[in-house]
Amino acid sequence: MSFAAFLFYAFAALALLSSLGMVLNVKNTVAGAMWLVVTMISLAVLYVLLDAYLVAVLQIMVYAGAILVLFLFVVMLLNLRSDAFAAPRSRATKFVGALVGVGALASFLSLLPGALPRVVEVPASFGSYRDVGLTLYRSYVVAFEVASFLLLAAVVGAVVLAKRRLD
Amino acid sequence: MPIDVVLKTLFIVLVVVAAFAPVITWVERKQSAVMQDRIGANRADIGGITILGLLHPLADVLKLITKEDFVPEGANRFLHALAPVIAAIPAIIGFAVIPYGATYQFPGYAPFTLVAADIDWGVLYIFAIGSIATYGSVLAGWASNNNWAMLGSLRASAQMISYEVTMGLSIVGVFMVFQTLKLTTMAEAQDTTFRIFGFLETFGMVRHLPGWLSWVKLPFWGVFVQPLGFIMFLSCIMAENKRPPFDTPEGESEIIAGYHMEYSGMRFGLFYMSEFIEVVVIGGLMTAIFLGGWSIPYFSKDAILGALTPVAGSVLATVLCMVAHVATFLLKVVIMIWLQMQIRWTLPRFRYDQVMDLCWKIILPLSLANIFVTGAVILLVQGAGK
Numbered sequence: 001m002s003f004a005a006f007l008f009y010a011f012a013a014l015a016l017l018s019s020l021g022m023v024l025n026v027k028n029t030v031a032g033a034m035w036l037v038v039t040m041i042s043l044a045v046l047y048v049l050l051d052a053y054l055v056a057v058l059q060i061m062v063y064a065g066a067i068l069v070l071f072l073f074v075v076m077l078l079n080l081r082s083d084a085f086a087a088p089r090s091r092a093t094k095f096v097g098a099l100v101g102v103g104a105l106a107s108f109l110s111l112l113p114g115a116l117p118r119v120v121e122v123p124a125s126f127g128s129y130r131d132v133g134l135t136l137y138r139s140y141v142v143a144f145e146v147a148s149f150l151l152l153a154a155v156v157g158a159v160v161l162a163k164r165r166l167d
Numbered sequence: 168m169p170i171d172v173v174l175k176t177l178f179i180v181l182v183v184v185a186a187f188a189p190v191i192t193w194v195e196r197k198q199s200a201v202m203q204d205r206i207g208a209n210r211a212d213i214g215g216i217t218i219l220g221l222l223h224p225l226a227d228v229l230k231l232i233t234k235e236d237f238v239p240e241g242a243n244r245f246l247h248a249l250a251p252v253i254a255a256i257p258a259i260i261g262f263a264v265i266p267y268g269a270t271y272q273f274p275g276y277a278p279f280t281l282v283a284a285d286i287d288w289g290v291l292y293i294f295a296i297g298s299i300a301t302y303g304s305v306l307a308g309w310a311s312n313n314n315w316a317m318l319g320s321l322r323a324s325a326q327m328i329s330y331e332v333t334m335g336l337s338i339v340g341v342f343m344v345f346q347t348l349k350l351t352t353m354a355e356a357q358d359t360t361f362r363i364f365g366f367l368e369t370f371g372m373v374r375h376l377p378g379w380l381s382w383v384k385l386p387f388w389g390v391f392v393q394p395l396g397f398i399m400f401l402s403c404i405m406a407e408n409k410r411p412p413f414d415t416p417e418g419e420s421e422i423i424a425g426y427h428m429e430y431s432g433m434r435f436g437l438f439y440m441s442e443f444i445e446v447v448v449i450g451g452l453m454t455a456i457f458l459g460g461w462s463i464p465y466f467s468k469d470a471i472l473g474a475l476t477p478v479a480g481s482v483l484a485t486v487l488c489m490v491a492h493v494a495t496f497l498l499k500v501v502i503m504i505w506l507q508m509q510i511r512w513t514l515p516r517f518r519y520d521q522v523m524d525l526c527w528k529i530i531l532p533l534s535l536a537n538i539f540v541t542g543a544v545i546l547l548v549q550g551a552g553k
Contacts (some may be wrong), residue, residue: 030309034246057292057295060295060299061295069305070324072305072324073305073324076305076308076309124201128287129348159300
C-alpha cells in the first residue's frame with residue numbers, strides 16, 4: 001500500500017467516524033460542531049490527495065475556519081443545553097426517517113459499481129488557484145455572478161431582519 | 168525524510184520558538200517600562216547576575232510549570248485541555264512557508280531554497296491555519312464554564328472572523344502586482360528596484376527622463392507599491408493576534424481576562440507563548456510580503472554574487488551571500504517586531520464597536536477600492552507598454 005493510499009484510507013475512515021460522532025452528539029451541540037470540524041479537515045486531506053489544492057485550502061478556510069466558527073458562535077450565544085430540545089419525535093416519524101435513510105443508502109450503493117471514475121493523468125497545473133480562477137472567470141462567469149447575487153440577497157435579507165429587531 | 172527539510176525546520180524552531188519568542192517577552196516588559204517611565208524587568212537573577220533582566224523568561228517558565236494546574240468545576244475537561252493546544256499549534260507551524268533566504272546553488276549540487284515548505288499557495292496556507300487558530304480561543308471560553316470567559320470567546324470569534332475577511336481582501340492588491348500567492352516567488356520579485364518617476368515615461372508625459380530623475384530608485388517592495396495594503400494588512404493581522412489595541416476578547420477592565428481567565432500554569436503559558444510566537448510569525452510574513460523578504464535593498468542577489476564570485480570563488484561567495492540574506496531577513500523581522508511592540512504600548516485598547524467599525528466600515532471599503540485602483544493601474548501600464 002502506497003503512502004497516498006494509506007492516507008486516503010486513514011482520513012476516509014476519520015471522516016466517516018467524525019460524521020458519526022456529529023450525528024450521535026445531536027444534543028451536545030458544541031461537541032457535534034467540533035466533530036464536524038474534524039470531518040471538514042479530513043475532507044480537505046482527501047482533496048489534497050486528489051491534487052485539488054485550492055479546494056482543500058478553501059475547505060479549511062471557509063468551512064472549518066469560518067462557517068463552523070459561526071455555528072459555534074450561534075450555539076454559544078443561544079447557550080443551548082440538552083433539555084432545550086423538543087421531546088423525542090413519535091414512533092411513526094422515526095420509522096419514516098429510518099426508511100428514507102435506508103433508501104438513500106441503497107440508492108448510493110446501487111450506483112457504486114461502475115460509478116467510480118478511472119484514474120486519469122492530470123496536467124501539473126490542475127487544481128492550482130490560477131487554473132481554477134481562469135476556469136471560474138472565463139467559462140463560468142455567469143454562474144459565478146448569479147451565485148454572488150444570491151449571496152447579496154441573503155445579506156440584504158439578514159440586514160433587513162436584524163434592523164427590524166433594532167428599530 | 169530528506170535531511171534538508173529537517174535542518175530547515177530545526178532552524179525555524181530554534182530561531183522563532185526557542186530564541187525569538189522568549190526574548191520578546193523581555194522586550195515587551197522593557198518596552199512597557201520605557202513607555203511608562205520605569206526601569207522594567209531587572210530583578211530575576213542567578214547568584215546576583217541579572218544580564219539586563221534577560222533571565223525573566225526563564226523565571227516565567229519556572230513559575231508557570233510549578234503553578235497549580237487548575238480546572239474549574241463544571242468545565243468540559245477534554246476541550247479545556249485541548250483549547251490551548253489548538254491555539255499554540257497554528258502559531259508554531261505558521262513559519263513553515265515563510266522564506267528566510269533565496270534559492271542558492273553550490274556547484275555540483277541541486278539548487279535549494281531557504282524555506283521549510285515551498286508551496287504554491289503559501290499565503291492561503293497562512294490564512295487556513297489562522298482560521299483554525301480561532302478555535303483555541305472559542306473553545307477555551309466555552310469549556311471553562313464561566314460567563315466572563317464565554318463573553319471573551321464570543322468577542323474573539325466575532326473579531327477573528329471579521330478580520331479574516333478584510334485580511335484576505337487587503338492583500339489582493341499585492342497578489343495582483345506580484346502575480347503569485349507563493350511567498351518565495353513574492354520575495355524574489357521584490358529583489359529589484361523601480362524608478363519612482365518611471366511612470367512619467369510610461370505614460371508619455373516626458374519622452375526621456377532626465378538622468379538624475381531616472382536615478383531616483385526605490386526597492387520594488389510591497390510596502391512601496393502597495394502602501395495602503397501594508398497598513399490595512401498590518402492592522403488586520405494584529406487584530407487576528409488579539410493583542411492590544413485589539414485585545415477586547417481579553418479586556419481586563421471589562422471581562423477580567425476573557426477566554427483564558429480559567430487557565431493557570433502551563434496551560435495559560437501556551438496561550439501566552441502562542442501570542443508571542445504569532446508576533447514573530449507576523450514579523451516574518453510582513454517581511455516576506457511587504458519588506459522584500461531576504462533581499463538587500465539596491466543590491467540584488469545576482470549583483471552580489473557577480474561581485475563576490477571573482478574575488479572569493481563561487482562556493483564562498485554563495486555562503487557569504489546566504490549569510491547576508493538571512494541576516495537581512497532577521498533584521499527586518501526584528502524591525503517589524505519593534506513596530507508591533509511600539510503600536511501595542513502606544514495605543515490604548517479600542518472599544519468593541521470601534522474594533523468592528525474599523526474592520527467593516529473602514530478597511531473593507533478601502534481594500535475593495537485598493538483592488539479596483541490597482542487593477543486599473545496595471546491595465547493602464549500594460550496598455551501604455553504596447
